[in-house]
Amino acid sequence: MIPEPENPWCPALAPSLMLRHDTVRDRDLLVLPERVVVLEGHAGTVVGLCDGSRTVPGIVGELAERFPDAPVATVVPDFLDRLRQEGWLK
Amino acid sequence: MTGSTDPAPPWALLAELTHACPLHCPYCSNPLELARRASELSGGEWADVLRQAAELGVVHTHLSGGEPLLRPDLEQIVAAAEAAGIYTQLVTSGTGLDEARLAALTTAGLRSVQLSVQHADPRANDRIAGRRSSFAAKERAAALVRRAGLPLGLNVVLHRDNLDAVDALIDLGVDWGVDRIELANTQFYGWGLLNRTALLPTRDQLARARETVERRREQLAGRIDLVWVVPDYFDGVAKPCMGGWGAVSLTVAPDGTVLPCPAAASLPDLQPPNVRDHPLAWIWERSPAFNRFRGTEWMTGPCHGCPRQEEDFGGCRCQAFALTGDAARTDPACALSPDHHLVRELADGGRPEAPPYVYRRPGAVPAGGGFPGPNSGENLPTCSQ
Numbered sequence: 001m002i003p004e005p006e007n008p009w010c011p012a013l014a015p016s017l018m019l020r021h022d023t024v025r026d027r028d029l030l031v032l033p034e035r036v037v038v039l040e041g042h043a044g045t046v047v048g049l050c051d052g053s054r055t056v057p058g059i060v061g062e063l064a065e066r067f068p069d070a071p072v073a074t075v076v077p078d079f080l081d082r083l084r085q086e087g088w089l090k
Numbered sequence: 091m092t093g094s095t096d097p098a099p100p101w102a103l104l105a106e107l108t109h110a111c112p113l114h115c116p117y118c119s120n121p122l123e124l125a126r127r128a129s130e131l132s133g134g135e136w137a138d139v140l141r142q143a144a145e146l147g148v149v150h151t152h153l154s155g156g157e158p159l160l161r162p163d164l165e166q167i168v169a170a171a172e173a174a175g176i177y178t179q180l181v182t183s184g185t186g187l188d189e190a191r192l193a194a195l196t197t198a199g200l201r202s203v204q205l206s207v208q209h210a211d212p213r214a215n216d217r218i219a220g221r222r223s224s225f226a227a228k229e230r231a232a233a234l235v236r237r238a239g240l241p242l243g244l245n246v247v248l249h250r251d252n253l254d255a256v257d258a259l260i261d262l263g264v265d266w267g268v269d270r271i272e273l274a275n276t277q278f279y280g281w282g283l284l285n286r287t288a289l290l291p292t293r294d295q296l297a298r299a300r301e302t303v304e305r306r307r308e309q310l311a312g313r314i315d316l317v318w319v320v321p322d323y324f325d326g327v328a329k330p331c332m333g334g335w336g337a338v339s340l341t342v343a344p345d346g347t348v349l350p351c352p353a354a355a356s357l358p359d360l361q362p363p364n365v366r367d368h369p370l371a372w373i374w375e376r377s378p379a380f381n382r383f384r385g386t387e388w389m390t391g392p393c394h395g396c397p398r399q400e401e402d403f404g405g406c407r408c409q410a411f412a413l414t415g416d417a418a419r420t421d422p423a424c425a426l427s428p429d430h431h432l433v434r435e436l437a438d439g440g441r442p443e444a445p446p447y448v449y450r451r452p453g454a455v456p457a458g459g460g461f462p463g464p465n466s467g468e469n470l471p472t473c474s475q
Contacts, residue, residue, distance in 0.1 A: 016202055016241035016269075018177050024099050024147040031149055031177040033202035033241045034270065034317075036101055087312075 011059070011080055011089045012052030019047050030088060042067065046076055050089055056080060096375050097384060099147025102339035103176075104154060104352060105136065107167065109344050111156040112185045114220030114449035115208065116285040117247050117276045120156065121343075121355040122455045129345040133163035135365070137170035139342055142370040144174035148340075152204070154181035156344070159191065165198040172199025179204055181245070184231030185224060192234050202241040204272075205231055209251070210258035218251060220449040232266040243270035248299065248321075249289035250444065256299040260306045263314060273303060274319035279353040279408045281450050288444040290436060296321055323433040326425030328405025335383035335407060340374060348373045350380055353408040357417050383407050383418070390418050392426040 013019055018031040021044065028044025030037040039047065045066075049059045056077055063072040083089040109124040131139070140151065151171055158164055159182055171178045179202045180195065205228055208218035212225035219225075235242045244263045246252070252259070256273060263271040275296075276282050276289050300318065307316045320329065332338060332351045341349045346365040349355060354362065363377045374380055382388065386399050393404040404410075405421020413422045413432050422429035448454055 015239060018201065020149070020175055022147070022149060024145070029149060033179055033204075033243060036149055 008055040008057075010052050010055055011050040011084070013047065013050055014088055014090050017088055019044065032088075042070075043079065046079060047083070047089075050080070050083075097336060097380075100143075100338060100340050100374060101148065102150040102152070103140075103143045103148045104152045104339060104341040105139075105158075105167075106154055106156065106341065106343050106352065107136070107158045107161050107164065108156040109452075110160050111183065111450070112160075112221055113157070113183045113206075113224060114451055115206075115218060115247070115281075116220075116447035116449055117249060117282040117289055118450040119277075119280065119282075119352050120450065121353075122280050122284065123355075124156075124452045125344040125347075126452075127344075131342075131344065131346045131365070133161075133166045133170075135346065136163075136167045139346075139365050139370060140167070140171045140174050140176055142365075143340075144176050146371050146374055148176060150177045150179070152179050152181050157183050157185060159186040165194045168195055168198040168200050177201050182206070182231065183219070183224065184228035185221070187227075187231040187234060189234055192238055196238055196240065200240065202243070203231075203235045204243045204245050205235070205268075206245050206247075207259065207262065208246070210255050210262045214252070214255070218447075220447070229266070232268070236267045241270075242266070242268045243272060244268050245272045245274065247274050247276055248291075249276045250291045250295065250441075251289070253291050253295040253299045256302045257306070260302075260310075260314075260316065264310070268314060270315040270317065272317040272319065273299075274317075275321035277322055277353075277406075277409075279356060279412055281448070283412055284448050284455065286436075287442060288447055290323070290441070291321070292441055293324060293437060296324055322409065322423050323437040326423075326430070328402045328421040328424040328427075330402045331406035331409075331421075334403040336374070336380040337384070337403070340380075348377075348379075350383075351408065353406075354379075356408055357411055388418055389420075391420045391428060392424070393420045396426070 016033055020029055020031065022029050028039040030039060030047065046063065049062060060072055060076050063076060080089060108127065108130055109120050110127055153167065158180060168178050178200050180200055181204045183206050207215065207228055209215040215225040216222050232242060246259050260271060278286050282289060303316055303318045310316060336350045341352045342365065343349060343355065347362050348365060349362050354360060360379050360382065362379045363373045368377065389399060389404050393399055405423055407417045409423060410419045410421050411417035414429050419429065420427040422432045424430065
């Protein structure tokens with residue numbers, strides 16, 4: 001989605017969710033009231049940037065610097081949108 | 091144990107903090123023989139259990155009972171879970187929750203609340219719960235949780251006396267602003283089995299309720315998560331009980347007994363281990379009780395070699411025991427089970443006038459009594475949630 005320039009979406013994790021690194025399984029997890037979602041690849045890093053202070057282009061920019069060879073500009077906004085539709089990002 | 095590999099770590103722990111409860115629901119998932127308060131683990135012991143659980147891989151805990159609010163040290167237990175990195179959900183009847191208590195729990199790190207409701211009609215609710223004014227307490231508790239901004243789920247155990255009220259129960263959830271409604275058909279072990287004649291619904295009731303849930307689910311999509319936990323006796327399919335024995339989660343009873351599911355205390359020769367005697371890692375990985383029905387090698391009868399054995403794990407061990415006297419048999423709920431007639435006859439048989447409930451109370455069932463023998467066609471319960 002294209003954010004309104006005056007009021008851009010700054011994704012933040014819904015308060016009922018917990019993002020954590022699981023040291024036993026070496027995976028990033030989203031823990032919800034009734035379920036656990038295992039985040040694959042760098043998804044945990046992306047969600048970790050959703051602290052309500054960064055816009056979507058801001059998140060994409062930071063990730064592009066850290067992962068210059070990854071298609072972050074196309075993949076990340078879609079991923080964030082999906083999480084928003086699930087109600088996991090506000 | 092040469093050649094054996096460690097089981098995958100558990101994800102979740104059901105903490106039955108006490109068996110004491112202000113409610114007396116006739117389908118309670120606690121065992122018939124309720125743990126005495128004097129035998130309960132201390133807050134410090136619970137904190138240690140939760141630390142060990144986190145090290146083992148547990149990331150989620152249901153703090154349940156009985157009524158967990160009856161533990162004055164619940165806040166410390168929540169804080170211990172939070173410090174260990176475990177997500178906490180309080181499973182409560184709502185009785186005893188006030189603003190100060192909820193604030194203390196939230197400060198300690200409580201993440202979400204699941205509230206039980208017995209019926210959408212206050213009088214029917216209180217009759218099933220066996221306690222006056224329990225509906226009013228639930229209504230107040232729901233409003234408090236909403237105001238505190240915590241996610242709230244309703245949990246309704248369904249049976250003959252409330253299946254026709256499913257639509258109204260969903261309306262209630264909408265009114266109370268919940269995020270999730272779990273409509274869980276009664277599982278017939280323990281108290282549920284004892285009260286089976288009073289609780290067993292008709293096929294028509296179930297069909298109507300199922301249609302209602304499908305209609306409302308479409309209508310509420312994106313707003314409220316509607317979960318329907320299938321009934322046991324009616325579909326000819328065994329449920330994948332607990333996601334497999336010792337596969338996903340463990341239950342710690344008030345006195346520290348550790349079980350693969352809350353109903354497993356009913357299995358007579360299981361000899362479940364206790365956290366007072368063994369480390370939790372040994373209990374999960376090595377104890378005979380947790381390895382008893384792990385994997386598929388123990389399977390007998392039609393389960394042996396069945397293509398569904400990795401999907402339903404042979405169904406429920408407690409149900410197999412309750413209905414046949416042998417916990418290693420195929421769950422009679424499965425149409426392939428040689429014992430399937432036991433549930434078919436019940437599902438399709440006539441419905442006698444419902445006897446009064448045997449309310450869940452300490453001492454309601456004489457020790458060693460209460461049940462007719464296996465195969466007599468009368469009464470027994472399952473693993474919920």
